[in-house]
Amino acid sequence: MSAVLSGHGLGLAFGPTTVLHDVDIALDPGEIVAVLGASGSGKSTLLHVLAGLLRPDAGSVELDGRRIDHLADRERSELRLRRFGFVFQLGDLVPELTVVENVELPLRLTGVARRLARSQAMEILADLAVADVAARRVNEVSGGQAQRAAVARALVHRPAVVLADEPTGSLDTVTGELVLEAFVRAARAVGTAVLLVTHEARVASWASREVQLRDGCVVAPATTS
Amino acid sequence: MTVPMAILAFLEDRPAHGFALKQRYDGLLGHERELKSGQVYSTLARLERDGLTRGVEIERGEGPDRRVYAITDSGVAELEHWLRTPHAANARPTELFTKVVLALVSGREAGPLLEEQRAVYLKRMRQLTAARHDGDVVDRLAGDYEIAHLEADLRWIELAAARMSDVASRIHGRAEGMP
Numbered sequence A: 001m002s003a004v005l006s007g008h009g010l011g012l013a014f015g016p017t018t019v020l021h022d023v024d025i026a027l028d029p030g031e032i033v034a035v036l037g038a039s040g041s042g043k044s045t046l047l048h049v050l051a052g053l054l055r056p057d058a059g060s061v062e063l064d065g066r067r068i069d070h071l072a073d074r075e076r077s078e079l080r081l082r083r084f085g086f087v088f089q090l091g092d093l094v095p096e097l098t099v100v101e102n103v104e105l106p107l108r109l110t111g112v113a114r115r116l117a118r119s120q121a122m123e124i125l126a127d128l129a130v131a132d133v134a135a136r137r138v139n140e141v142s143g144g145q146a147q148r149a150a151v152a153r154a155l156v157h158r159p160a161v162v163l164a165d166e167p168t169g170s171l172d173t174v175t176g177e178l179v180l181e182a183f184v185r186a187a188r189a190v191g192t193a194v195l196l197v198t199h200e201a202r203v204a205s206w207a208s209r210e211v212q213l214r215d216g217c218v219v220a221p222a223t224t225s
Numbered sequence B: 001m002t003v004p005m006a007i008l009a010f011l012e013d014r015p016a017h018g019f020a021l022k023q024r025y026d027g028l029l030g031h032e033r034e035l036k037s038g039q040v041y042s043t044l045a046r047l048e049r050d051g052l053t054r055g056v057e058i059e060r061g062e063g064p065d066r067r068v069y070a071i072t073d074s075g076v077a078e079l080e081h082w083l084r085t086p087h088a089a090n091a092r093p094t095e096l097f098t099k100v101v102l103a104l105v106s107g108r109e110a111g112p113l114l115e116e117q118r119a120v121y122l123k124r125m126r127q128l129t130a131a132r133h134d135g136d137v138v139d140r141l142a143g144d145y146e147i148a149h150l151e152a153d154l155r156w157i158e159l160a161a162a163r164m165s166d167v168a169s170r171i172h173g174r175a176e177g178m179p
């Protein structure tokens, strides 16, 4: 199968510090891939490069075999909106909106009718056991509830690719599994490819394979035969 | 230890004959290791001798007659005591720890063996996670137990890898009789 999203020879430095070095990565449709690595190994940076939020100094990013890293900002935003879902490590819900309004956003921005957007948003909030706080403002819910709302927003428009940065980081084990189950469902039902950044082996074990980063480089996997 | 206690628990739930007890054990606790009929009957005999169970009737049907057992008051007390006595936290560093130390002592690097062990644990964890979608809630609980232990082992591997150079210099210091 051909990759939906891939990075080739990605390199990036912040000033004198090399943060990514010659990273190759590819995601097939419906595949869940874990990115593992110690804090500071470059996981979030890799995700931001793949998402088109940071331009790499070297290498290229392709979506459906088409280069996207050198598109103009406006085109990249359009792609992000329609084809990607994001769960950022620090969260980026709109604080002035309610939980369900945040989740509807990707649908409303692409012209989905209000009523349909609302029902799809509520459905996924229910899957993640946060339907009961749907009408609250984001700053009136717990960190774990906000994190699940961010996951709902990333999945609600059935994107081709979800890039999720520690999406279970502020959740207990049982609640974290609701999130992981939602990713598995999306992967199976609509072929969403999920890149799951985590430092926890338990979370990584939900993926079909893992890519390990160390100091900005991909570590060759140990053989398990 | 767990076989007699399992039988007591099943009998407290309801009186039963040996074969039914074996089936219930295999269904709930067997996990790749079924109980032998011989062990069921010898355990029942011992429990009865100790006054923890008693035979209550003979069930007649096709095939041989089956003796039905019930739990006694002492049996209930014994089960209660066992269930409510926490076991000691006595986990000791295991073979992997020994291998790491001996690799360093013999002048090798421990990194590769930690990395290979890590891959084995991760692979097993992935299998268990995948299997959780199939099994019922009891199988799932058994899988979760193993996953939690693998998680602890993997965390230890991470710590060990991060401290390897300190550990190596300490070991060579000791080997040369330095403090």
Ligand SMILES: Nc1ncnc2c1ncn2[C@@H]1O[C@H](COP(=O)(O)OP(=O)(O)O)[C@@H](O)[C@H]1O
Pocket: A014, A019, A037, A038, A039, A040, A041, A042, A043, A044, A045, A046
């Ligand atoms: N905007 C930035 N400016 C300078 N350095 C950065 C910036 N963002 C990240 N870094 C550095 O890049 C390295 C990798 O960071 P990051 O990708 O966030 O790691 P991870 O997500 O694996 O913890 C770290 O050393 C971090 O300090």
Ligand SMILES: [Mg+2]
Pocket: A043, A044, A045, A089, A165
């Ligand atoms: Mg990060």
